Amino acid sequence: MPLYDFVVMASMKVDRRSIADLLVRVGQRLHAQNGVITDVKSFGKLNLAYHIKKRDGRHYEGQMMQMTFMAHPQFNKELSSLNKDERILRWMLVKHRGSKWLESIRAPDSGEGLF
Template structure:
Protein backbone atom coordinates (compact mmCIF):
# COMPACT_ATOMS: atom_id res chain seq x y z
CA UNK A 1 0.00 0.00 0.00
CA UNK A 2 1.31 3.46 -0.83
CA UNK A 3 1.86 6.18 1.73
CA UNK A 4 -0.44 9.24 1.67
CA UNK A 5 -0.57 12.58 3.50
CA UNK A 6 -4.05 13.87 4.29
CA UNK A 7 -3.92 17.62 4.93
CA UNK A 8 -6.90 19.08 6.79
CA UNK A 9 -7.43 22.85 7.10
CA UNK A 10 -10.08 23.52 9.70
CA UNK A 11 -11.81 26.73 10.74
CA UNK A 12 -9.88 28.61 13.44
CA UNK A 13 -12.66 28.51 16.06
CA UNK A 14 -13.05 24.70 16.00
CA UNK A 15 -12.40 23.17 19.43
CA UNK A 16 -9.68 20.59 20.00
CA UNK A 17 -12.32 17.95 20.78
CA UNK A 18 -14.11 18.54 17.46
CA UNK A 19 -10.78 18.54 15.65
CA UNK A 20 -9.75 15.21 17.21
CA UNK A 21 -13.20 13.79 16.44
CA UNK A 22 -12.74 14.57 12.73
CA UNK A 23 -9.20 13.14 12.73
CA UNK A 24 -10.48 10.01 14.48
CA UNK A 25 -13.24 9.60 11.87
CA UNK A 26 -10.73 9.74 9.01
CA UNK A 27 -8.40 7.35 10.88
CA UNK A 28 -11.21 4.86 11.56
CA UNK A 29 -12.25 5.07 7.91
CA UNK A 30 -8.68 4.20 6.87
CA UNK A 31 -8.56 1.37 9.43
CA UNK A 32 -11.82 -0.14 8.10
CA UNK A 33 -10.22 -0.23 4.63
CA UNK A 34 -7.21 -2.15 6.06
CA UNK A 35 -5.11 1.01 6.16
CA UNK A 36 -2.62 2.09 8.82
CA UNK A 37 -2.33 5.56 10.31
CA UNK A 38 1.41 6.16 10.72
CA UNK A 39 1.69 9.79 11.88
CA UNK A 40 -0.41 12.78 12.95
CA UNK A 41 1.00 16.32 13.06
CA UNK A 42 -0.67 19.52 14.14
CA UNK A 43 0.73 22.78 12.77
CA UNK A 44 -1.58 24.88 14.94
CA UNK A 45 -3.18 28.05 13.66
CA UNK A 46 -1.72 29.26 10.37
CA UNK A 47 -2.22 32.52 8.48
CA UNK A 48 -3.67 31.99 5.01
CA UNK A 49 -2.43 33.78 1.91
CA UNK A 50 -5.96 34.71 0.94
CA UNK A 51 -9.41 34.53 2.52
CA UNK A 52 -11.45 31.36 2.05
CA UNK A 53 -15.11 32.22 1.66
CA UNK A 54 -17.65 29.92 3.31
CA UNK A 55 -21.36 30.36 4.02
CA UNK A 56 -20.65 31.74 7.50
CA UNK A 57 -17.98 34.25 6.45
CA UNK A 58 -14.45 34.62 5.09
CA UNK A 59 -11.53 33.01 6.92
CA UNK A 60 -7.95 34.30 6.94
CA UNK A 61 -6.70 31.76 9.50
CA UNK A 62 -7.07 28.03 9.89
CA UNK A 63 -5.92 25.08 11.97
CA UNK A 64 -3.70 22.79 9.90
CA UNK A 65 -3.44 19.03 10.52
CA UNK A 66 -1.43 16.41 8.64
CA UNK A 67 -2.24 12.70 8.81
CA UNK A 68 0.20 10.24 7.22
CA UNK A 69 -1.32 6.86 6.39
CA UNK A 70 -0.84 3.75 4.31
CA UNK A 71 -4.07 3.09 2.42
CA UNK A 72 -5.24 1.65 -0.89
CA UNK A 73 -5.11 3.93 -3.97
CA UNK A 74 -8.92 4.21 -4.19
CA UNK A 75 -9.07 5.78 -0.70
CA UNK A 76 -9.16 9.26 -2.26
CA UNK A 77 -12.57 8.54 -3.80
CA UNK A 78 -13.90 7.40 -0.43
CA UNK A 79 -13.20 10.74 1.29
CA UNK A 80 -16.10 12.51 -0.46
CA UNK A 81 -17.90 12.88 2.88
CA UNK A 82 -15.28 15.50 3.88
CA UNK A 83 -16.78 17.89 1.30
CA UNK A 84 -19.92 18.19 3.43
CA UNK A 85 -18.02 18.77 6.68
CA UNK A 86 -18.82 22.22 8.12
CA UNK A 87 -15.67 22.39 10.25
CA UNK A 88 -13.32 22.05 7.25
CA UNK A 89 -12.09 24.87 5.02
CA UNK A 90 -10.05 22.63 2.70
CA UNK A 91 -8.70 19.07 2.56
CA UNK A 92 -6.13 17.41 0.32
CA UNK A 93 -4.78 13.89 -0.09
CA UNK A 94 -1.20 13.71 -1.44
CA UNK A 95 0.57 10.50 -2.43
CA UNK A 96 4.19 9.98 -1.42
CA UNK A 97 6.34 9.07 -4.40
CA UNK A 98 9.32 6.71 -4.30
CA UNK A 99 11.86 9.37 -3.44
CA UNK A 100 15.34 8.36 -2.36
CA UNK A 101 17.82 10.61 -0.60
CA UNK A 102 21.52 10.59 0.22
CA UNK A 103 23.32 7.26 0.27
CA UNK A 104 20.22 5.37 -0.89
CA UNK A 105 20.41 7.33 -4.14
CA UNK A 106 24.14 6.62 -4.54
CA UNK A 107 23.85 2.89 -3.85
CA UNK A 108 21.00 2.43 -6.33
CA UNK A 109 23.11 3.04 -9.43
CA UNK A 110 26.57 2.61 -7.86
CA UNK A 111 27.35 6.31 -8.26
CA UNK A 112 27.07 6.26 -12.06
CA UNK A 113 24.28 8.85 -12.14
CA UNK A 114 24.56 12.59 -11.70
CA UNK A 115 26.46 12.31 -8.43
CA UNK A 116 28.96 9.94 -10.03
CA UNK A 117 30.33 12.79 -12.16
CA UNK A 118 32.02 14.29 -9.10
CA UNK A 119 35.06 12.77 -7.50
CA UNK A 120 35.09 12.30 -3.74
CA UNK A 121 37.74 14.97 -3.31
CA UNK A 122 35.69 17.61 -5.12
CA UNK A 123 32.58 16.79 -3.10
CA UNK A 124 34.29 16.97 0.28
CA UNK A 125 36.95 19.62 -0.46
CA UNK A 126 39.98 17.34 -0.03
CA UNK A 127 41.87 18.56 -3.09
CA UNK A 128 44.40 21.40 -3.07
CA UNK A 129 43.33 24.51 -4.91
CA UNK A 130 45.79 25.83 -7.51
CA UNK A 131 46.29 29.53 -6.99
CA UNK A 132 48.54 29.78 -10.06
CA UNK A 133 45.50 29.77 -12.36
CA UNK A 134 44.49 33.23 -11.17
CA UNK A 135 48.04 34.56 -11.61
CA UNK A 136 48.26 33.37 -15.21
CA UNK A 137 45.12 35.28 -16.08
CA UNK A 138 46.65 38.54 -14.82
CA UNK A 139 49.99 37.90 -16.53
CA UNK A 140 48.28 37.58 -19.89
CA UNK A 141 46.47 40.85 -19.37
CA UNK A 142 49.75 42.62 -18.45
CA UNK A 143 51.47 41.34 -21.61
CA UNK A 144 48.59 42.62 -23.75
CA UNK A 145 48.85 46.09 -22.23
CA UNK A 146 52.66 46.24 -22.76
CA UNK A 147 52.36 45.45 -26.47
CA UNK A 148 49.89 48.24 -27.08
Template sequence: MPLYDFVVMVKPAVDRRNLVEFMTRVGQRVYARSGVVTNIKSFGRVNLAYDIKKRDGRFSEAHMMQMTFMVNPQFHQELSYLNKDERLLRWMMTRSRGNAWTKIGKD
Protein backbone atom coordinates in the same frame (compact mmCIF):
# COMPACT_ATOMS: atom_id res chain seq x y z
CA MET B 1 -0.18 -0.06 -0.36
CA PRO B 2 1.14 3.42 -1.17
CA LEU B 3 1.84 6.10 1.40
CA TYR B 4 -0.48 9.15 1.39
CA ASP B 5 -0.48 12.55 3.07
CA PHE B 6 -3.86 13.94 4.11
CA VAL B 7 -3.84 17.67 4.93
CA VAL B 8 -6.85 19.48 6.32
CA MET B 9 -7.56 23.12 7.19
CA VAL B 10 -10.35 23.58 9.71
CA LYS B 11 -12.18 26.78 10.65
CA PRO B 12 -10.56 28.59 13.59
CA ALA B 13 -13.78 28.50 15.66
CA VAL B 14 -13.69 24.69 15.85
CA ASP B 15 -12.50 23.59 19.29
CA ARG B 16 -9.68 21.11 19.87
CA ARG B 17 -12.04 18.29 20.94
CA ASN B 18 -13.98 18.43 17.65
CA LEU B 19 -10.72 18.58 15.70
CA VAL B 20 -9.43 15.43 17.44
CA GLU B 21 -12.77 13.71 16.86
CA PHE B 22 -12.61 14.56 13.14
CA MET B 23 -9.07 13.20 12.73
CA THR B 24 -10.02 10.08 14.73
CA ARG B 25 -12.90 9.38 12.35
CA VAL B 26 -10.63 9.66 9.31
CA GLY B 27 -8.12 7.35 11.02
CA GLN B 28 -10.87 4.82 11.77
CA ARG B 29 -11.83 4.79 8.09
CA VAL B 30 -8.20 4.08 7.20
CA TYR B 31 -8.10 1.16 9.67
CA ALA B 32 -11.46 -0.15 8.37
CA ARG B 33 -9.85 -0.47 4.91
CA SER B 34 -6.87 -2.42 6.32
CA GLY B 35 -4.69 0.68 6.23
CA VAL B 36 -2.11 1.95 8.70
CA VAL B 37 -1.77 5.49 10.08
CA THR B 38 1.95 6.26 10.34
CA ASN B 39 2.00 9.88 11.53
CA ILE B 40 -0.23 12.74 12.66
CA LYS B 41 1.02 16.33 12.87
CA SER B 42 -0.66 19.45 14.13
CA PHE B 43 0.60 22.76 12.78
CA GLY B 44 -1.69 24.65 15.14
CA ARG B 45 -3.44 27.82 14.12
CA VAL B 46 -1.84 29.25 10.98
CA ASN B 47 -2.31 32.45 8.99
CA LEU B 48 -3.42 31.68 5.45
CA ALA B 49 -1.74 33.18 2.39
CA TYR B 50 -5.15 34.36 1.17
CA ASP B 51 -8.66 34.51 2.59
CA ILE B 52 -10.94 31.54 2.01
CA LYS B 53 -14.55 32.48 1.42
CA LYS B 54 -17.29 30.20 2.74
CA ARG B 55 -21.01 30.68 3.29
CA ASP B 56 -20.50 31.86 6.85
CA GLY B 57 -17.71 34.35 6.13
CA ARG B 58 -14.11 34.88 5.06
CA PHE B 59 -11.31 33.14 6.89
CA SER B 60 -7.71 34.28 7.12
CA GLU B 61 -6.71 31.70 9.77
CA ALA B 62 -7.21 27.95 10.13
CA HIS B 63 -6.22 24.97 12.24
CA MET B 64 -3.95 22.82 10.07
CA MET B 65 -3.42 19.07 10.54
CA GLN B 66 -1.60 16.41 8.54
CA MET B 67 -2.09 12.65 8.67
CA THR B 68 0.20 10.20 6.87
CA PHE B 69 -1.15 6.73 6.17
CA MET B 70 -0.86 3.68 3.95
CA VAL B 71 -4.11 2.58 2.32
CA ASN B 72 -5.52 1.27 -0.96
CA PRO B 73 -5.54 3.81 -3.83
CA GLN B 74 -9.37 3.79 -4.01
CA PHE B 75 -9.60 5.30 -0.53
CA HIS B 76 -9.75 8.89 -1.81
CA GLN B 77 -13.23 8.19 -3.18
CA GLU B 78 -14.45 7.47 0.34
CA LEU B 79 -13.40 10.93 1.50
CA SER B 80 -15.89 12.71 -0.76
CA TYR B 81 -18.19 13.10 2.28
CA LEU B 82 -15.72 15.72 3.56
CA ASN B 83 -16.94 18.18 0.92
CA LYS B 84 -20.18 18.53 2.92
CA ASP B 85 -18.53 19.07 6.32
CA GLU B 86 -19.13 22.68 7.41
CA ARG B 87 -16.12 22.68 9.77
CA LEU B 88 -13.60 22.33 6.94
CA LEU B 89 -12.09 25.06 4.81
CA ARG B 90 -9.96 22.81 2.57
CA TRP B 91 -8.66 19.25 2.46
CA MET B 92 -6.22 17.44 0.22
CA MET B 93 -4.90 13.90 -0.12
CA THR B 94 -1.68 13.36 -2.06
CA ARG B 95 0.56 10.41 -2.66
CA SER B 96 3.72 10.78 -0.61
CA ARG B 97 7.08 10.61 -2.34
CA GLY B 98 8.78 9.21 0.72
CA ASN B 99 12.29 10.25 1.68
CA ALA B 100 13.78 12.33 -1.14
CA TRP B 101 17.34 11.71 0.12
CA THR B 102 17.14 8.04 -0.82
CA LYS B 103 16.39 8.91 -4.45
CA ILE B 104 19.28 11.28 -5.15
CA GLY B 105 22.01 10.03 -7.54
CA LYS B 106 24.37 7.10 -7.35
CA ASP B 107 28.10 7.30 -6.63
Protein backbone atom coordinates in the same frame (compact mmCIF):
# COMPACT_ATOMS: atom_id res chain seq x y z
CA MET C 1 -0.28 0.17 -0.39
CA PRO C 2 0.97 3.65 -1.22
CA LEU C 3 1.85 6.25 1.39
CA TYR C 4 -0.40 9.34 1.61
CA ASP C 5 -0.45 12.67 3.44
CA PHE C 6 -3.90 13.93 4.40
CA VAL C 7 -3.86 17.65 5.24
CA VAL C 8 -6.86 19.42 6.79
CA MET C 9 -7.34 23.18 7.23
CA ALA C 10 -10.18 23.83 9.68
CA SER C 11 -11.89 27.03 10.75
CA MET C 12 -10.64 28.84 13.86
CA LYS C 13 -14.22 28.72 15.17
CA VAL C 14 -13.88 24.96 15.62
CA ASP C 15 -12.25 23.61 18.79
CA ARG C 16 -9.30 21.22 18.58
CA ARG C 17 -11.30 18.30 19.97
CA SER C 18 -13.71 18.53 17.06
CA ILE C 19 -10.84 18.39 14.59
CA ALA C 20 -9.32 15.45 16.47
CA ASP C 21 -12.69 13.68 16.29
CA LEU C 22 -12.69 14.22 12.53
CA LEU C 23 -9.25 12.62 12.23
CA VAL C 24 -10.37 9.74 14.46
CA ARG C 25 -13.31 9.10 12.09
CA VAL C 26 -10.97 9.08 9.10
CA GLY C 27 -8.62 6.75 11.01
CA GLN C 28 -11.47 4.36 11.82
CA ARG C 29 -12.46 4.18 8.15
CA LEU C 30 -8.83 3.62 7.27
CA HIS C 31 -8.43 0.85 9.84
CA ALA C 32 -11.60 -0.86 8.57
CA GLN C 33 -9.91 -1.14 5.16
CA ASN C 34 -6.64 -2.49 6.62
CA GLY C 35 -4.82 0.83 6.31
CA VAL C 36 -2.03 1.95 8.65
CA ILE C 37 -1.57 5.41 10.18
CA THR C 38 2.12 6.28 10.45
CA ASP C 39 2.05 9.87 11.77
CA VAL C 40 -0.27 12.66 12.94
CA LYS C 41 0.90 16.27 13.24
CA SER C 42 -0.76 19.48 14.36
CA PHE C 43 0.58 22.75 12.97
CA GLY C 44 -1.74 24.87 15.13
CA LYS C 45 -3.02 28.27 14.05
CA LEU C 46 -1.76 29.56 10.70
CA ASN C 47 -2.40 32.77 8.79
CA LEU C 48 -3.71 32.00 5.32
CA ALA C 49 -2.05 33.39 2.20
CA TYR C 50 -5.50 34.40 0.92
CA HIS C 51 -8.96 34.49 2.45
CA ILE C 52 -11.31 31.55 2.09
CA LYS C 53 -14.97 32.40 1.69
CA LYS C 54 -17.50 30.04 3.25
CA ARG C 55 -21.15 30.36 4.27
CA ASP C 56 -20.22 31.64 7.71
CA GLY C 57 -17.94 34.40 6.37
CA ARG C 58 -14.38 34.98 5.26
CA HIS C 59 -11.54 33.17 6.95
CA TYR C 60 -8.05 34.68 7.22
CA GLU C 61 -6.57 32.06 9.53
CA GLY C 62 -7.12 28.39 10.23
CA GLN C 63 -5.96 25.32 12.11
CA MET C 64 -3.93 22.80 10.15
CA MET C 65 -3.41 19.10 10.88
CA GLN C 66 -1.71 16.36 8.88
CA MET C 67 -2.13 12.58 8.96
CA THR C 68 0.28 10.27 7.13
CA PHE C 69 -0.99 6.79 6.32
CA MET C 70 -0.77 3.82 3.99
CA ALA C 71 -4.02 2.82 2.29
CA HIS C 72 -5.44 1.28 -0.82
CA PRO C 73 -5.88 3.74 -3.72
CA GLN C 74 -9.69 3.43 -3.51
CA PHE C 75 -9.64 5.10 -0.07
CA ASN C 76 -9.46 8.59 -1.57
CA LYS C 77 -13.03 8.22 -2.87
CA GLU C 78 -14.28 7.89 0.71
CA LEU C 79 -12.78 11.24 1.62
CA SER C 80 -15.07 13.09 -0.79
CA SER C 81 -17.72 13.17 1.96
CA LEU C 82 -15.54 15.75 3.74
CA ASN C 83 -16.61 18.36 1.18
CA LYS C 84 -19.93 18.67 3.01
CA ASP C 85 -18.37 19.32 6.43
CA GLU C 86 -18.68 23.01 7.34
CA ARG C 87 -15.82 22.83 9.87
CA ILE C 88 -13.28 22.20 7.10
CA LEU C 89 -12.00 25.08 5.00
CA ARG C 90 -9.82 22.94 2.74
CA TRP C 91 -8.44 19.41 2.65
CA MET C 92 -5.89 17.74 0.44
CA LEU C 93 -4.64 14.20 -0.12
CA VAL C 94 -1.08 13.87 -1.44
CA LYS C 95 0.39 10.57 -2.61
CA HIS C 96 4.09 10.02 -1.91
CA ARG C 97 5.84 9.09 -5.14
CA GLY C 98 9.16 7.30 -5.16
CA SER C 99 9.24 6.79 -1.41
CA LYS C 100 11.72 4.26 -0.11
CA TRP C 101 9.42 2.60 2.46
CA LEU C 102 9.22 -0.64 0.44
CA GLU C 103 12.99 -1.09 0.39
CA SER C 104 13.13 -0.72 4.17
CA ILE C 105 11.05 -3.88 4.68
CA ARG C 106 12.98 -6.11 2.28
CA ALA C 107 14.96 -9.02 3.69
CA PRO C 108 18.70 -8.11 3.57
CA ASP C 109 20.02 -11.53 2.43
CA SER C 110 17.57 -12.74 -0.18
CA GLY C 111 16.46 -9.42 -1.67
CA GLU C 112 12.87 -10.56 -1.34
CA GLY C 113 10.18 -8.68 0.55
CA LEU C 114 8.46 -9.88 3.66
CA PHE C 115 5.24 -10.27 1.74
